[in-house]
Amino acid sequence: MTEEIIIAGFGGQGVLSMGKILAYSGIMQxxxxxxxxxxxPEMRGGTANVMVILSSERISSPYLKVFDTAIILNQQSLDKFQDSVKPGGVLLYDPNGITIHPTRTDIEIFQIEGNKLAVDMGNAKISNMIVLGAFLKIKPIVKLDNVIAGLKKSLPDRYHHLIPLNREAITKGMNNLKPFLVAEMILK
Amino acid sequence: MAELKLMKGNEALAEATIRAGADAYFGYPITPQTEVIEYLMEQQPEKRTGMIVLQAESELAAINMVYGAASTGKKVMTSSSSPGISLKQEGISYMAGAELPGVIVNVVRGGPGLGTIQPSQADYFQSVKGGGHGDYKLYVLAPASVQEMSDFVEDAFDIAFKYRAPVLILSDGIIGQMMEKVYLKDQKPRMTNDEIIEKYGNWATTGKKGRERNIITSLDLQSEKMEKRVHRLMKKYKQMEAEDLRFEKIACDDADYLIVAYGSSARISQKAVELARKKGIKVGLLRPITLFPFPKKALFDLANQVKGILSVELNAGQMVEDVRLSVEHKVPVEHFGRTGGIIHTPEEILEALEQKIINNGSIRHHKTRESSIL
Incomplete structure (x- = not known):
C-alpha cells in the first residue's frame, strides 16, 4: 500500500497538524x-500545504508532483492542486468559501462541510478532524483506533481531555461525506 | 532498544546531539534550521547530561565558542543555514588549521546573499572546495533522511576526533523540515577528560599539571613548520579518502544510465529511477554520502557501464564538476537542477534525463569521436 496525499488550505486551518496526525496514525500501524x-512565507497567512505519504515500503521522494488524494480547504489551493490529482484519484474539499468548484471528470470528487459542522459542534478548530474523518471514510488506510493512538502520542498530556471531541469530529466527518458530481454542477 | 519517534530532521539532529554525549552547542537561529536550537533549549540538556546550550550573539561568536571549547577537548557543535555558515568560515578555517575537532551543521537554503528560506543545495562548492581560506578540506556528510540526520551526528563526532578536524553535516531545508520515522540511539555518557585523553591522545588544553603545555594555534610563522602542518593536513585527507569514504548504489547493477545525487535530491531522484524503470529505462542512482571524500572510483568504474550520467542537484551545477573529473570524459555528464528554492519533481528529473542524456545526439557523437580516436 502506498498513499500519496497533499493537504492544503489557509495557514491556521490545521493543515499541517492534520498531516501530522495522519502520519502518526501510520506509524501506529x-x-x-x-x-x-x-x-x-505561506505559513504566515497565505496558503499552507503538506505532502504526506504512507507506505508499506521505504519511501523514496517526500516531494511529489502528483497525488492519489488532494484534501483542499480553500479556493487558492483548489485552483493550485486540482490538476495534481492522479487520474482516478480522489479530491476531497470543504466547500466553505469556494466559488469556483472543481471541474475534472477523471477523478472522484467529494465534499465535506468541515467548517460548518465544526461551528455547529461549537469549536471551529476541530474542522480539520472532521475533514480527516471524511478522508478516512473514502480511504480507510488507517484504523480509527490508530488515529486515536496517534493523537495520544502526538498531543501533550494537557490536551488529552480533547481526544473524545476529536473522535466525535472524525465520526462526524465519516457520516457527512457527500460525493460531488461535476456534471450536476454544470447543469445547474 | 532504540526509541521510535516521528520527528523533523532538525529535531532528530538536535536530540541525537544530546544522546551522542556532546558537551556543548553554540548557535544562532536562522530559517530553515531554527528548530535545532529551539529543540535543544526546550529539552534543557544541562539537566539531562550536563550539556551546555547557548544562543550566541552572532554566528561569528558561535563558531569561536566552538573553537574555544574544542581546544579543551570537548565535543561541540554549531549549526546554521547558508548565510550564517558563510559568517562562520573564518572560524572553520582556523579550526582546520589548529587541528580542532568539531561538528558544523548547514541546513542549506537558497542563495547567494540572503537568498530565500526555501531548500537548496547551492553550498556544495563552499562545503567541499574550502569555504574559508587556506589549504584545507572538511569531511562532509550529506544526510538524505531524518534517520540519517540522527545517525550522522555520532558518526561526525567520531570522524572529527579520529582526525582532529572539523566535520560538516550538509543538510537542506527539505531534510531539516520534513518529518519521518526515526529510531533514536540510546544516551551515551559525556566523556571525562581522562577518557578523552585515553581515546584520542593528550593534545587538548586540559591543564598542564604533570606534562608540557599543549598549544592550540593555527599560526606558524616559520615557513618550514607551516609547510609541515599543511602536509600533515593533506595526509589526513588522504587517509579520509582511503578509510572513510561513504556512498550508496541503488539499482546500478544493470543500469544503462546513471543519476548522481546527494541529500534530498537523492531521495527525489530515487523516485525518478522508479518512474524510469516503469517505462523500461534502466536507470541507476549513485548517492554520495560523503561529499568529501567523493566516490571518484565508483563513478569511474560505473562510467565503463553506463552511456551517460546526469548530476541532479538543487543548484545551478556544482557537484557536476566533480562527477566530470571522476569519469575523465569517458561518458557525457550533464547537470539538472532547480534553483531559487524551487524543488525539482521526480517527473522533471526523468524528463531532464531523457532530454539531456538518453535522447541527446551528443552521446552518439561522443561515442563516434571516441572510436575515431581509437
Missing amino acids: DEEVSWMPSYG
Missing part, C-alpha cells in the same frame, strides 16, 4: 511515513 511541509 507500522507503515513508513513522510511529512513534508511548506514552511515558507
